[in-house]
Structure formats: C-alpha cells, structure tokens
Amino acid sequence: MDGSGDKKSFILSYEELLQAQKNNNVLIIDVREQKEINETGKLPGSIHIPMGTVANMLNLMDDQFKKQFEKSKPNKDSKIILSCKSGMRSAAVQQELQKLGYQNVYNYAGGWSEWENKQKC
Numbered sequence: 001m002d003g004s005g006d007k008k009s010f011i012l013s014y015e016e017l018l019q020a021q022k023n024n025n026v027l028i029i030d031v032r033e034q035k036e037i038n039e040t041g042k043l044p045g046s047i048h049i050p051m052g053t054v055a056n057m058l059n060l061m062d063d064q065f066k067k068q069f070e071k072s073k074p075n076k077d078s079k080i081i082l083s084c085k086s087g088m089r090s091a092a093v094q095q096e097l098q099k100l101g102y103q104n105v106y107n108y109a110g111g112w113s114e115w116e117n118k119q120k121c
C-alpha cells in the first residue's frame with residue numbers, strides 16, 4: 001500500500017508478508033513445485049498450487065476450491081500474494097493473473113530464500 005495510485009508496485013516486502021500472514025482475508029499462494037515443497041514445507045500461511053495450475057484452480061467452483069484448499073476462493077478484487085523460491089516464477093504467475101483481471105495480486109519477491117534466511121536471524 002504505497003498510496004501512489006496507478007503506479008502501485010505490487011511487490012511485497014518481508015515485513016508486509018508478516019502482516020499478511022495474520023490476515024485471513026489475504027490468500028497467499030506458494031507456487032513452487034511439489035518436490036520443493038516436500039523439501040522445505042510451504043510458506044507458512046500459504047496454500048500450495050504449482051505455478052502451472054494456478055489459473056486452472058482459480059476456475060474451480062467456489063465450494064470445490066474451499067474443499068481442496070480450506071480457504072475461500074479469491075475474487076478479482078481479493079488480495080492475493082504469490083511466492084516461489086526467489087521471485088521469478090511468482091512474478092510470471094502475477095502477470096498471468098493480472099491479465100485474467102485479478103486487480104490485487106502481489107509478488108513476495110524475496111520468496112522462500114528470503115523467508116528462510118530471515119528465520120535464521
């Protein structure tokens with residue numbers, strides 16, 4: 001939330017992520033592959049959807065989405081945060097969702113790498 005109108009960056013910092021993790025109205029999606037999640041676990045507070053299937057999952061019926069992810073399906077105005085390992089794949093998914101009309105999609109650019117490092121501090 002930088003208040004600069006049209007020129008919002010839609011990039012999320014670690015501190016902003018910490019706030020979002022406490023907010024049930026924000027959907028955090030870890031878009032890494034299953035193999036990576038098996039190795040590290042998913043980002044706390046997130047649901048896991050591999051990058052290639054995010055758009056498909058957002059096409060599920062509301063109740064199917066809820067059943068599968070135990071979170072409400074976001075609408076085009078919902079705040080969505082995407083995270084991967086280092087911000088590249090999540091940026092690609094961010095663009096894809098923006099093209100589909102999702103207006104409030106953020107990239108946690110630091111991704112799992114930053115998250116993991118911060119936990120060691």
Ligand SMILES: O=S(=O)([O-])[S-]
Nearest residue numbers: 085086087088089
């Ligand atoms: O996770 S990554 O695409 O930034 S390497």
